[in-house]
Amino acid sequence: xSVRQHTVIATLSMALVIAVVSSGAAWAQTPEPIQIAxxxxxxxxxxxxxxxxxxxxxxxxxxxxxxxxxxxxSALVEKLQASLQPIASSQPVLPTVxxxxxxxxxxxxxxxxxxxxxxxxxxxxxxxxxxxxxxHIGAELGFFVGGATNPYKDNKGFATGGFIxxxxxxxxxxxxxxxxxxxLQRATTTQTSTSGVNVLVNTAIHNYLVAAxxxxxxxxxxxxxxxxxxxxxxxxxRSKVLTVAPFELKYTIxxxxxxxxxxxxxxxxxxxxxxxxxxxxxxxxTALGSLAGLQVGDTTLGAAVNSLLQGSQIGGLAPTSPELxxxxxxxxxxxxxxxxxxxxxxxxxxxxxxxxGADFRRNQVEGSNAxxxxxxxxxxxxx
Numbered sequence: 001x002s003v004r005q006h007t008v009i010a011t012l013s014m015a016l017v018i019a020v021v022s023s024g025a026a027w028a029q030t031p032e033p034i035q036i037a038x039x040x041x042x043x044x045x046x047x048x049x050x051x052x053x054x055x056x057x058x059x060x061x062x063x064x065x066x067x068x069x070x071x072x073x074s075a076l077v078e079k080l081q082a083s084l085q086p087i088a089s090s091q092p093v094l095p096t097v098x099x100x101x102x103x104x105x106x107x108x109x110x111x112x113x114x115x116x117x118x119x120x121x122x123x124x125x126x127x128x129x130x131x132x133x134x135x136h137i138g139a140e141l142g143f144f145v146g147g148a149t150n151p152y153k154d155n156k157g158f159a160t161g162g163f164i165x166x167x168x169x170x171x172x173x174x175x176x177x178x179x180x181x182x183x184l185q186r187a188t189t190t191q192t193s194t195s196g197v198n199v200l201v202n203t204a205i206h207n208y209l210v211a212a213x214x215x216x217x218x219x220x221x222x223x224x225x226x227x228x229x230x231x232x233x234x235x236x237x238r239s240k241v242l243t244v245a246p247f248e249l250k251y252t253i254x255x256x257x258x259x260x261x262x263x264x265x266x267x268x269x270x271x272x273x274x275x276x277x278x279x280x281x282x283x284x285x286t287a288l289g290s291l292a293g294l295q296v297g298d299t300t301l302g303a304a305v306n307s308l309l310q311g312s313q314i315g316g317l318a319p320t321s322p323e324l325x326x327x328x329x330x331x332x333x334x335x336x337x338x339x340x341x342x343x344x345x346x347x348x349x350x351x352x353x354x355x356x357g358a359d360f361r362r363n364q365v366e367g368s369n370a371x372x373x374x375x376x377x378x379x380x381x382x383x
Contacts (some may be wrong), residue, residue: 116160136352138175139383140165144359146376150187151272152369154239157187159374161243165250174253179264181341183243183374191237193276197318198230198309205288227287228309235276235313238332241372242271243363245341258349265342270365273334277312284309339365355380 141164148159161183168176206223209215215225225231248266284305311319312331320331343361350356360375 006245015217026365030242099342112136136383137175138167138189140355140380141383142355142378142380144183144376146374148185148187148241148374148376149372150185150189150239150241151365151372152239152274154187154189154237157185157239159183159185159376163378165380168249171251173255174251174260177250177252179245179246179250181243181248184240185243185374186238186306189237189239191235191276192312193233193235193278193308194231195233195278195317197319199224199230201305201309202228202230203378207343228289228305229282229285233278235278235316236280236283237274237276238312239272239274242273242339244269244271248341252347257274259346260349260355261346263344264361268338268339268341268365270337270339270363270370270372272337273332274321275312275314275332276316279310279312282306282310283292335367337365337367337370339371345378347378349382353382355382 091260141162143160143162145160148157150157151329161181163179163181166178168177168178202224205227206218245266245268248264250262250264252260252262254260285302288302288305307322309318313319314331315333317322319325320329324331341361341363343359345357345359347355347357356377356379358376359378360373362371362373364371
């Protein structure tokens with residue numbers, strides 16, 4: 001109970017005690033005898049005997065009235081005690097009539113105590129996961145496929161790859177996001193190539209033929225250029241470009257509903273790997289068999305030269321060794337380059353979790369003739 005409640009109960013208890021004491025005093029009081037002089041001649045006039053010495057019935061009536069008052073006060077105290085029991089959901093309030101009767105006996109109410117904070121209990125709960133707690137966060141994962149121009153004057157080729165788009169912050173009219181893109185493209189081009197290794201082999205062949213008396217010493221041009229194709233051999237060049245753009249910023253306009261154009265730009269790393277193959281144009285049997293007076297077209301010499309000089313050339317000079325080729329060891333030439341990427345496109349949201357669109361990018365790479373473009377169609381998945 002509060003101090004206010006204790007004060008009310010104490011006041012009512014004091015009133016009850018006073019009433020009990022008063023009734024006891026009245027009960028203990030006995031009428032005093034009236035002494036009348038034996039010898040008197042004067043007639044004395046007084047109160048009636050019933051008023052001077054109350055009768056037993058009168059005293060009993062008084063006691064009954066006092067007992068009723070005590071019972072009434074006891075019932076009032078019990079009623080107040082029942083009404084002042086604390087209630088968990090609200091502050092105890094005295095009845096309006098009783099509170100008005102006891103206004104003079106009550107002290108100013110004291111403020112209610114502030115409840116103590118609920119203690120925090122440490123639990124071994126699992127760490128929060130991204131999707132169950134956040135749900136749709138505006139990220140995108142997608143892939144693209146299309147065409148591309150290739151560096152170093154190669155023909156147009158095929159490009160494909162994937163990307164991930166992570167939201168960064170909302171900006172005016174749309175959003176700014178962080179994108180990582182990885183792409184791969186390849187092209188096959190017919191080129192003209194000169195092999196220094198073939199020139200050395202031609203020199204060795206002519207030295208042998210001159211020493212054997214089969215031919216006279218040819219001119220310097222014929223000495224270097226034949227009989228094997230050296231100065232003008234046609235090769236098929238296979239070019240591959242790996243694009244890794246680990247840091248790109250993308251601004252997307254979202255205020256137009258399902259149609260969302262964007263611009264994107266950032267830094268990139270480029271790996272180019274290429275190889276030149278003369279399998280379709282180089283044949284030592286045919287070249288050596290055309291020499292006058294030397295029938296070596298179907299001999300072991302032609303087969304040996306083909307095994308050494310026919311195949312996918314490294315640096316346009318000579319193929320890998322027959323043993324490495326038999327094992328399937330990759331070979332070619334390449335380079336690692338740095339550059340930048342700038343482009344744009346659009347997305348059309350088919351549903352909250354699916355979109356398709358188109359993308360164009362210009363890749364500016366260091367070095368001569370190293371830059372190229374891509375134009376692709378893309379499919380995006382959103383979560």
